[in-house]
Amino acid sequence: MNAPSPLLTRPGAVRATGPDEGVAAHYGHPVAEQRALERGIGVVDLSHLGVVTVSGPDRLSWLNTLSSQVLTELAPGASTELLLLDPNGRIEHAAAVLDDGERAWLITEGAAAQPLAAFLDSMRFMLRVDVTHEASIAVLGTSAAGPDLSGLVPAGHAAALTWTDPWPHTPAGSTRYGPEDADHPGSQWHARLTLVAQEAVEGVVSAAESAGARLAGAWAWEAMRVAAWRPRLAREVDERTIPHELDWLRTAVHLNKGCYRGQETIARVFNLGRPPRRLVLLHLDGSEHTTPEPGEEVHSGDRTVGRVTSVVRHHELGPVALALVKRNLASDAPLTVAGIAAAQEVIVSPEGAGTGRPEAAPGPTLRRRNL
Incomplete structure (x- = not known):
């Protein structure tokens, strides 16, 4: 330091x-x-x-x-x-x-x-x-x-x-x-x-x-x-974070370069998979006098669906936070953080696919025989 x-x-x-x-x-x-x-x-x-x-x-x-x-x-x-x-x-x-x-x-x-x-x-x-x-x-x-x-x-x-x-x-x-x-x-x-x-x-x-x-x-x-x-x-970033979850491929990752450590995961998730989590912006209930701390769990009802990563008070947006949540969480799901109501704004698409992703190969078809 x-x-x-x-x-x-x-x-x-x-x-x-x-x-x-x-x-x-x-x-x-x-x-x-x-x-x-x-x-x-x-x-x-x-x-x-x-x-x-x-x-x-x-x-x-x-x-x-x-x-x-x-x-x-x-x-x-x-x-x-x-x-x-x-x-x-x-x-x-x-x-x-x-x-x-x-x-x-x-x-x-x-x-x-x-x-x-x-x-x-x-x-x-x-x-x-x-x-x-x-x-x-x-x-x-x-x-x-x-x-x-x-x-x-x-x-x-x-x-x-x-x-x-x-x-x-x-x-x-x-x-x-x-x-x-x-x-x-x-x-x-x-x-x-x-x-x-x-x-x-x-x-x-x-x-x-x-x-x-x-x-x-x-x-x-x-x-x-x-x-x-x-x-x-x-x-x-925590010990599990891959760039797709944060939309960080847009400025920090080149998909068409030579080999480097971790490239297989980058290519596999981009071409075939979906990131397990996604970054969202949470608009926090401004009537509360407190804000959650980074690391607080995000809840949908009784389920833990993610965690807060950053919390700020923006002069126009009010209290807002970045959070990593499960990718398949509904974008309109009611959320709470430390008892504070929160509404999510989508950053990384729940579909989990980047632009330019190859089309999925068609599945196998049945072969017919004319008798």
Whole structure:
């Protein structure tokens, strides 16, 4: 884990907990901070996230063989993301990917950075690659339409690098288990992550504020993410999660690339099967003064049908949550979470089929003999 952010000393700063520990949940005005982020003037301290770099001439071809994404033709400055799966296709690591022409930069959860670096280092063998956990690099978040932080890095520091989230754009070679890109709520919100040296964070944020930006907390960032149905490794992924359940194939998985660990499950579920669970957005009863915690069970009557993964208070949607539920749960089933009534909004289709799925082969037919 990274050291606590120096921005926690700002007036009104309230510490975040859980996977966001180390930064501020908000600075005293969570709703106003969320609106500032949505308007494109918000800057969020995300220095609790972790950064790993891979250098060397074999870096992209090597990462291509390990991950779910095609990386061999990744241009310098272009943004994508990858998943590393176990042999059964379950998600182990997820990372935003940016290459600067010399190093591939992987942005992941703070608690996952060192394990990610250790895994990659164990897979180097004789290839010309070097893996480094960049503990001195911090992450700042804005909307893609927000302030350009790369030009605000103080003199003497390395130039900032910026990753733009591809979510929810579905490129050729990928598939979606949810709505078309244009109809997806994520099309209204595009995140951007800027990498800066830890010691430059305060200077960059102050310069952005002088230019009209507003510092926002992790609660605002999470509210935008949940409203965009954007899965997160530290929240939506457990020991059983496969990408199909989260509609994560649309931006993190290429179906037409070479072999990688877990590919058989990816292909089998896409071609023949259906994911056992599906991600939904839960609209929670706003008359309650409390909200459920991540991990709470979702009930339909007396049956447990899933669990909550993320919970936020959105400035327009009110209290909402992401949850993983059984795929065959009726989309209009009345639900409760910790005694709070909830209505689901479908994210991953209950039909369990991605776009471009091959047509099922016709069944055997009886052979007739004319006597």
